Amino acid sequence: METKAFQKIYTKVTQITKATCTLQASGIGYEEMATVNGRLAQVVKINGDNVTLQIFSGTEGIPTNAEVVFLGRPPVLKVGEELAGRFFNAYGQPIDGGPEVEGEEREIGGPSVNPVRRKQPSELIATGIAGIDLNNTLVTGQKIPFFADPDQPFNQVMAMVALRAKADKIILGGMGLTNDDYLYYKNVFDNAGALDRIISFVNTTENPPVERLLVPDMALTAAEYFAFDKKETVLVLLTDMTLYADALSIVSNRMDQIPSKDSMPGSLYSDLAKIYEKAVQFPEGGSITIIAVTTLSSGDITHAIPDNTGYITEGQLFLRRDSDIGKVIVDPFRSLSRLKQLVIGKQTRKDHPQVMNAAVRLYADASNAKTKLENGFDLTDYDVRTMNFAREYSNDLLAIDVNIDTTMMLDKAWELFGKHFSKAEVGIKQEFVDLYWPV
Amino acid sequence: MEKNKLTTGKVAGIIANLVIVDVDGPVSQNEICYINLGGVKLMAEVIKVLGSKAYTQVFESTRGLKIGESVDFMGHMLEVTLGPGILSRNFDGLQNDLDKMEGTFLKRGEYTAPINVDQEWPFSPLAKAGDQVLAGDWLGEVKENWIGHKIMVPFKFEGKYTVKSVKAEGIYKASDTIAVLTDKDGREVNVSMVQKWPVKVPIKAYTDKPRPFRLMETGVRIIDTMNPIVEGGTGFVPGPFGSGKTVLQHALSKQAEADLIIVAACGERANEVVEIFTEFPELDDPRTGRKLMERTTIIANTSNMPVAAREASVYTAMTLGEYYRSMGLKVLLLADSTSRWAQALREMSNRMEELPGPDAFPMDLPAIISSFYARAGYVYLNNGSTGSITFIGTVSPAGGNLKEPVTESTKKAARCFFALSQQRADSKRYPAVDPIDSYSKYLEYPELQEYLAENISPDWLQNVLETKNLLLRGKEAYEQINILGDDGVPIDYHLRYWKSEVIDFVILQQDAFDKIDASTPIERQKDMLGKVLEVCHTGFDFDGFEEVNPYFKRLINVFKQMNYSLYQSGDFKKYEAELDAIIKERKAA
Numbered sequence A: 001m002e003t004k005a006f007q008k009i010y011t012k013v014t015q016i017t018k019a020t021c022t023l024q025a026s027g028i029g030y031e032e033m034a035t036v037n038g039r040l041a042q043v044v045k046i047n048g049d050n051v052t053l054q055i056f057s058g059t060e061g062i063p064t065n066a067e068v069v070f071l072g073r074p075p076v077l078k079v080g081e082e083l084a085g086r087f088f089n090a091y092g093q094p095i096d097g098g099p100e101v102e103g104e105e106r107e108i109g110g111p112s113v114n115p116v117r118r119k120q121p122s123e124l125i126a127t128g129i130a131g132i133d134l135n136n137t138l139v140t141g142q143k144i145p146f147f148a149d150p151d152q153p154f155n156q157v158m159a160m161v162a163l164r165a166k167a168d169k170i171i172l173g174g175m176g177l178t179n180d181d182y183l184y185y186k187n188v189f190d191n192a193g194a195l196d197r198i199i200s201f202v203n204t205t206e207n208p209p210v211e212r213l214l215v216p217d218m219a220l221t222a223a224e225y226f227a228f229d230k231k232e233t234v235l236v237l238l239t240d241m242t243l244y245a246d247a248l249s250i251v252s253n254r255m256d257q258i259p260s261k262d263s264m265p266g267s268l269y270s271d272l273a274k275i276y277e278k279a280v281q282f283p284e285g286g287s288i289t290i291i292a293v294t295t296l297s298s299g300d301i302t303h304a305i306p307d308n309t310g311y312i313t314e315g316q317l318f319l320r321r322d323s324d325i326g327k328v329i330v331d332p333f334r335s336l337s338r339l340k341q342l343v344i345g346k347q348t349r350k351d352h353p354q355v356m357n358a359a360v361r362l363y364a365d366a367s368n369a370k371t372k373l374e375n376g377f378d379l380t381d382y383d384v385r386t387m388n389f390a391r392e393y394s395n396d397l398l399a400i401d402v403n404i405d406t407t408m409m410l411d412k413a414w415e416l417f418g419k420h421f422s423k424a425e426v427g428i429k430q431e432f433v434d435l436y437w438p439v
Numbered sequence B: 001m002e003k004n005k006l007t008t009g010k011v012a013g014i015i016a017n018l019v020i021v022d023v024d025g026p027v028s029q030n031e032i033c034y035i036n037l038g039g040v041k042l043m044a045e046v047i048k049v050l051g052s053k054a055y056t057q058v059f060e061s062t063r064g065l066k067i068g069e070s071v072d073f074m075g076h077m078l079e080v081t082l083g084p085g086i087l088s089r090n091f092d093g094l095q096n097d098l099d100k101m102e103g104t105f106l107k108r109g110e111y112t113a114p115i116n117v118d119q120e121w122p123f124s125p126l127a128k129a130g131d132q133v134l135a136g137d138w139l140g141e142v143k144e145n146w147i148g149h150k151i152m153v154p155f156k157f158e159g160k161y162t163v164k165s166v167k168a169e170g171i172y173k174a175s176d177t178i179a180v181l182t183d184k185d186g187r188e189v190n191v192s193m194v195q196k197w198p199v200k201v202p203i204k205a206y207t208d209k210p211r212p213f214r215l216m217e218t219g220v221r222i223i224d225t226m227n228p229i230v231e232g233g234t235g236f237v238p239g240p241f242g243s244g245k246t247v248l249q250h251a252l253s254k255q256a257e258a259d260l261i262i263v264a265a266c267g268e269r270a271n272e273v274v275e276i277f278t279e280f281p282e283l284d285d286p287r288t289g290r291k292l293m294e295r296t297t298i299i300a301n302t303s304n305m306p307v308a309a310r311e312a313s314v315y316t317a318m319t320l321g322e323y324y325r326s327m328g329l330k331v332l333l334l335a336d337s338t339s340r341w342a343q344a345l346r347e348m349s350n351r352m353e354e355l356p357g358p359d360a361f362p363m364d365l366p367a368i369i370s371s372f373y374a375r376a377g378y379v380y381l382n383n384g385s386t387g388s389i390t391f392i393g394t395v396s397p398a399g400g401n402l403k404e405p406v407t408e409s410t411k412k413a414a415r416c417f418f419a420l421s422q423q424r425a426d427s428k429r430y431p432a433v434d435p436i437d438s439y440s441k442y443l444e445y446p447e448l449q450e451y452l453a454e455n456i457s458p459d460w461l462q463n464v465l466e467t468k469n470l471l472l473r474g475k476e477a478y479e480q481i482n483i484l485g486d487d488g489v490p491i492d493y494h495l496r497y498w499k500s501e502v503i504d505f506v507i508l509q510q511d512a513f514d515k516i517d518a519s520t521p522i523e524r525q526k527d528m529l530g531k532v533l534e535v536c537h538t539g540f541d542f543d544g545f546e547e548v549n550p551y552f553k554r555l556i557n558v559f560k561q562m563n564y565s566l567y568q569s570g571d572f573k574k575y576e577a578e579l580d581a582i583i584k585e586r587k588a589a
């Protein structure tokens, strides 16, 4: 932290709460950074001479005569090619033992892209996972979270997707990551020989939770540097956004704001949107794709965090353990990629949209049949066939361990249609049935 | 509101985008001011006054703002600029022309002119010297894209004026004086093609606002056939995330029988706006043969843009709609999502520590929503012509639960309810409009009933009501089957259920991404409903319930192929014949 020549030191704190302290000061800018006895803090309220600072690591042990120094700038990150391969904490300070990055200082949480300067996303991201590529195709410039219970292997799936996605840079924003998961990511990227493409900003469970609030903006400022300045394809992984939102609610509750649903701040939607909307396809070629994790508590998507997220992101991917096949699958009912129609049937085979929909419809029929069975009713022949289909569909296509290309996925789906159903039952446009129905 | 000397002030407090200003003179509620931030001017609006303190909501980020910075009050409320050149533009919520902004990233304090006042337009007069005129009366006309853009007596003019002179046919700049009027005291006023109007005040330059009665065709079957919207009507589309609100609105904006479409992207995704201005310039408007973008104007205040401007954006959009309605045009106004606007109100109200209403929304939310919807409508203008604003907003209920303040308030204000159901979306029955819960109050209007009888067919209403009834009976049968088991109910229950499935698959479900199926003209809707009802009226012979399902699956499949084929094409007729053959197979003697 550089100190300016005549930096004024304040030593008279007038009020201390769990998250904030207030003092009299003048000439202070809103959202300016400061240190309070060396701890980083940010201006969150100014009322006349009274300046309220949010101290990221908490106010425990802060005395009324603490030394407060204002840094004269909002939070910044130094950007440059040297960011590549490096690991930082939430403040953008190296935690890998390497040197400070030299580069241009950029304010984090900067302005939005003018919507008319965006390009419509159009590049398919192939992951090999049929639950994604077939049913929920991803596109560069998209923002999409995994919705998963904490015991699902979302970090593994996300690392797999990241490595297969052919991105120029992968930026990991870890919030409340356990040390084990942090090391897991590090190992996987290392083993794949990808470390030089990775940049990490990590807040682990060992760090104060409020510091997390800086992580997404740090990660996305780095992302904008590579995607906009360097025109690279950037993939940003944010895990776990639920812990980020929890930190927001800690701060707003401590500041006595009126909570809205699920004790989240009323501004949760805007707060999350500011992060996710950084996903962008630039016309000049660079792009930022955001894949996030939002952990659920026992599958409840009506909770304010997943609910607001779903309203912002371009779909969501649900992981679920399918007890019939004993594997984790990408749930075809609740998962959705909103941008898939920009590429499916265009960059993939023409029958893709219809095959995808037909398979999911038949899978839904199977789940109705299953309910019937559970309620003790006899199954019709059709019911039995849908259930057989569902089992194979789940195992051969939905399971996350599948790794094939999209054309093979489509062929596999036709094979299953032909095996279990008549043409009329599948209900696909005649021209495709004529072309692909297995004989 | 005009003041001789404009009030100034100094920043006294900052909490996010709520800035408290010490003022040295009079200020009005909703007055616009500019806050100085190191040479950059941040636009803000007064939302509360307490003694000499004005509480303002800033339409930009306040990062770096300091106490004591100077503030200039403008003496007017938030206004839009009205004149030729609005069509096909991409504005932000404050009517800045986004295309005129420099750079890739939005810079705060950058405000761009909504229209180019130096642009020249071929003008022809509609009024002549000696005419008595009122605000909103037409003085002349210029061609804007394909519409006759009326140059009107400014809406701010009160009382009667006499036309002293109107420019002859010719090319004039938007800022040129095109007419001189004299007021009742003989004072002369110059009128150009450009005027301003405060967005929060409805434009009332009309003589009468009757109940709307003309069907507005949208090409969406579940709307036109089942729950019709009318010219000048209101409707709303609540639905959990991912249920298809935006896809439905985009379909309406492409297909609806309107002269002009104004899309307010209010606190939603930027990529959805990009989709419109990427695709619409390529797509044809079947009514005019021109490009769709020529009739479309976008007000984009996406979710990452300043929250306060989000609230302004819906008012900006409505005011532009009222302006074009006063020209005798049919305007369709779409807002996605009105919940984001309500949330912007909530954020501000919380920051001001107002007493919260349900779910921490402001207490007066229902009143705000209902007076907004009330601005839509079908009107008779002073000269006897008609114009309309049809307004359809989406609502994004928290947790998908319709018992929340925004949905409930909107339900009281809007006359059509297109409820999107999670369950239908999950099973990909798009558009996921719930056929049982949704309604159009207009179907109960004798005015519309008469219109439908005349323009579609005398028995149309009866057929629609019967279809609704069949759907309900099908649902009941389905529930019985689920309780009692397939073989625990008479075959008739299966038939009833499957007939309702035919209605569902053939009429209700519609593929918004299929070139042909996406839009169905009313003539074709009538034909298909007739065909479907024919099936529903047919008695079928089956030996066991097991035969019912495969039979109807076949039937539905052929129906769907018809929906995918060009109307009355060879394929269409081939499938129709196939259908008749299938019906015959099982028709009861």
Ligand SMILES: Nc1ncnc2c1ncn2[C@@H]1O[C@H](COP(=O)(O)OP(=O)(O)OP(=O)(O)O)[C@@H](O)[C@H]1O
Pocket (backbone or CB within 6 Å): A310, A311, A312, A336, A337, A338, A339, A341, B239, B240, B241, B242, B243, B244, B245, B246, B247, B248, B268, B396, B430, B431, B432, B510, B511, B512, B513
């Ligand atoms: N009529 C339709 N035909 C085919 N697919 C549809 C249709 N309507 C919706 N969908 C599918 O559902 C997805 C979500 O739709 P949409 O974006 O309109 O949801 P939404 O209700 O606006 O969600 P949000 O509240 O999050 O904005 C689309 O991307 C598309 O895949």
Ligand SMILES: [Mg+2]
Pocket (backbone or CB within 6 Å): B245, B246, B247, B268, B336
């Ligand atoms: Mg939407």
